[in-house]
Amino acid sequence: MSIAATQNRGFGATLWDYLTTVDHKKIGNMYIAAGAFFFLIGGLEALIIRIQLIKPENDFITAGLYNEMITMHGTTMIFFAATPILIGFMNAIMPLQIGARDVAFPFLNALGFWLFLFGGILLNLSWIFGGAPDAGWTSYAPLSLQSPGHGVDFYVMGLQLSGAGTLMGGINFIVTIVTMRAPGMTYMRMPLFSWTTFVTSILILFAFPALTVGLFLLMFDRMFGSAFFDVALGGNAIIWQHLFWIFGHPEVYILILPAFGIFSEIIPAFSKKRLFGYTSMVFATFLIAFLGFMVWAHHMFTVGLGPVANAIFAVATMAIAVPTGIKIFNWLATMWGGSITINSAMLWALAFIPSFTIGGMTGVMLGAASADYQYHDTYFVVAHFHYVIVGGVVFGIFAATHYWYPKLFGRILNEGMGKLAFWLFFIGFHLTFFIQHFLGLMGMPRRYWVFLEGQGLDTGNLISTLGAFLMGLGTIVVLINVIYTAVKGEKAPADPWDARTLEWSIPSPPPEYNFKKLPLVRGLDPLWIEKTEGKGKMTAAEPAVDIHMPNGSIFPFIMTIGFFIASLGFIFQVDNHLWLLAVYFGMALALGTMLARSLKDDHGHHIHKEELEREAD
Amino acid sequence: MNNDNMNIDKINSFQKQQNKEEMKKQIITFVLMIAFTVVAFAVVASGLEAIYAVPLILILAVVQVGFQFYYFMHMKDEGHEVPSSLIFGGIWVAVLTILTMTTIIWW
Numbered sequence: 001m002s003i004a005a006t007q008n009r010g011f012g013a014t015l016w017d018y019l020t021t022v023d024h025k026k027i028g029n030m031y032i033a034a035g036a037f038f039f040l041i042g043g044l045e046a047l048i049i050r051i052q053l054i055k056p057e058n059d060f061i062t063a064g065l066y067n068e069m070i071t072m073h074g075t076t077m078i079f080f081a082a083t084p085i086l087i088g089f090m091n092a093i094m095p096l097q098i099g100a101r102d103v104a105f106p107f108l109n110a111l112g113f114w115l116f117l118f119g120g121i122l123l124n125l126s127w128i129f130g131g132a133p134d135a136g137w138t139s140y141a142p143l144s145l146q147s148p149g150h151g152v153d154f155y156v157m158g159l160q161l162s163g164a165g166t167l168m169g170g171i172n173f174i175v176t177i178v179t180m181r182a183p184g185m186t187y188m189r190m191p192l193f194s195w196t197t198f199v200t201s202i203l204i205l206f207a208f209p210a211l212t213v214g215l216f217l218l219m220f221d222r223m224f225g226s227a228f229f230d231v232a233l234g235g236n237a238i239i240w241q242h243l244f245w246i247f248g249h250p251e252v253y254i255l256i257l258p259a260f261g262i263f264s265e266i267i268p269a270f271s272k273k274r275l276f277g278y279t280s281m282v283f284a285t286f287l288i289a290f291l292g293f294m295v296w297a298h299h300m301f302t303v304g305l306g307p308v309a310n311a312i313f314a315v316a317t318m319a320i321a322v323p324t325g326i327k328i329f330n331w332l333a334t335m336w337g338g339s340i341t342i343n344s345a346m347l348w349a350l351a352f353i354p355s356f357t358i359g360g361m362t363g364v365m366l367g368a369a370s371a372d373y374q375y376h377d378t379y380f381v382v383a384h385f386h387y388v389i390v391g392g393v394v395f396g397i398f399a400a401t402h403y404w405y406p407k408l409f410g411r412i413l414n415e416g417m418g419k420l421a422f423w424l425f426f427i428g429f430h431l432t433f434f435i436q437h438f439l440g441l442m443g444m445p446r447r448y449w450v451f452l453e454g455q456g457l458d459t460g461n462l463i464s465t466l467g468a469f470l471m472g473l474g475t476i477v478v479l480i481n482v483i484y485t486a487v488k489g490e491k492a493p494a495d496p497w498d499a500r501t502l503e504w505s506i507p508s509p510p511p512e513y514n515f516k517k518l519p520l521v522r523g524l525d526p527l528w529i530e531k532t533e534g535k536g537k538m539t540a541a542e543p544a545v546d547i548h549m550p551n552g553s554i555f556p557f558i559m560t561i562g563f564f565i566a567s568l569g570f571i572f573q574v575d576n577h578l579w580l581l582a583v584y585f586g587m588a589l590a591l592g593t594m595l596a597r598s599l600k601d602d603h604g605h606h607i608h609k610e611e612l613e614r615e616a617d
Numbered sequence: 618m619n620n621d622n623m624n625i626d627k628i629n630s631f632q633k634q635q636n637k638e639e640m641k642k643q644i645i646t647f648v649l650m651i652a653f654t655v656v657a658f659a660v661v662a663s664g665l666e667a668i669y670a671v672p673l674i675l676i677l678a679v680v681q682v683g684f685q686f687y688y689f690m691h692m693k694d695e696g697h698e699v700p701s702s703l704i705f706g707g708i709w710v711a712v713l714t715i716l717t718m719t720t721i722i723w724w
Contacts, residue, residue: 174703178699202703202706205703205707206706206707206710210714236722238722239718239722242714242717242718242722246714293709293710293713294713297717297721305721306721309717309720309721
């Protein structure tokens, strides 16, 4: 396969290339693109929610549709927008940062992506097949058991599919980081984004099985007449809440830790200083992950666990503020005395620090179990988690988009539009959510379809809705920026930001084999070390050798189609047993493809060193 | 050439010694595991009260799992630090989950 694909290829060939690719960079880009698509859908749902709440007793949408909107907004944003976009960045960037040529299991990587995408498509198909899920993104039993129609069934199967994909991604990243670091890249020389990828993957590995189990139980309760959560038949509805939050709380760290990693790359790069307290940053990441598994019951303070359990979980929750605080101070100290460049990526990073700190502070307030009885299920909670997830994760995603766009796509995003989008989104974000703290304290409950006039809630909700539209405008500007850049953006050099880590030592976008010769890493911020010592580029750790590359394969796509058909069969066999045929056919297709994959020896191919040498350096 | 051969012989004899040691350990643990299983069955067959029998069987089970991991799956060997820390992390999460379930849901 020639690496110099200079001639334009037809649409069909490009499509086939993407359907069969096992290249971590292409898969990463597809994760980001698909995640961005779902982000727009989730954003539209958010705008519809805010339009409904623009004035008292509004009737823009019906109560049932409102329930579907809030459920789909939460589910889409968490599972199909934030998680996949971050996994996309991990996929595309982490192997470059540790000096690897691909992830450890390229085939599994492709399978993970397709499972996520078709999980998301399945969930959104519910809109046209008789109604979306409407039991909230947490889908608490017994409400989720009572919900009529197939909405919650789509939720169960969609999340099950994409959850399997995420789990595969997590395992893949762990193995990649343990086994495929470049010569000299010890653990304590890894860039922070690679570290947070590693820790996040461990969280995925331990947290997602709890969701899988919970979803299986819910699936059997809804589709096959079991009674795990049915109190009337001796079940226990609280088990769902525990299983969901044993997964759900680590999930929020799965979202925020990569964002922390992103800021830990951007802030040193644009402050021209090494990250302050690197070791403590790694330690704090681990501590957050460790404590993150011991706090799930703080979502359930009002369930009635008793004062002892509440107290234990309250203390553990507040303890998380300590490692997070370490990180905040380290970022501030990194900037202290640095030569700071303020561009779009850095603006998002700068805005993140106070925004996230506000969210963290309300988190500690909510963590105080006795006070939580007052805040529980009010807009105070809504304000809190949007401050941490938008102010932390979404800001992180936007920052990463501006920072790594040249590396991923070979072009630099327009700075003017980048800054405009930032200010629109930033002001809109605080307008939307800051006032919601006070709406919550005044007693406005979350998830309610309407609120009454004359209770002091009118102005606050109007401001909140206006802010949401500003955020929407900001997002549109980012979209225009992406299109504009694709058409007439300036070509990016290998290292447009004068940055510090390995991914900037190779061309933008990188060739499919990433590193012509694996680099020799001599310390933290390897590229920066070479720059300060006057060399400016990495020393090779090996002579030119043939590079072994995996072959592309359509099997992951076919397997996913099989599981997708089987999922539809599971959902509709409740109405008509003929749909069981779809289950059998889909499973046969998926398992048959697995068998074919196992029996067929595919040793990949080599890019010969002569071919590499012909390319200019 | 001759020199090389001698070196290889030396390495081989060292390797043989190592393998012999390894085999001895494997057999000892294997015998112990069978013995533990027999003891576990014997405890139940002897009609010992449940309050003694259950913890005893659980302890035997845990030791067996340890043998399995450390001897048969080579976790005791060098270069297994990451897998072991991940396994212990997983055990920690599982223990926490079961502990919470038993104390605050079912107690």
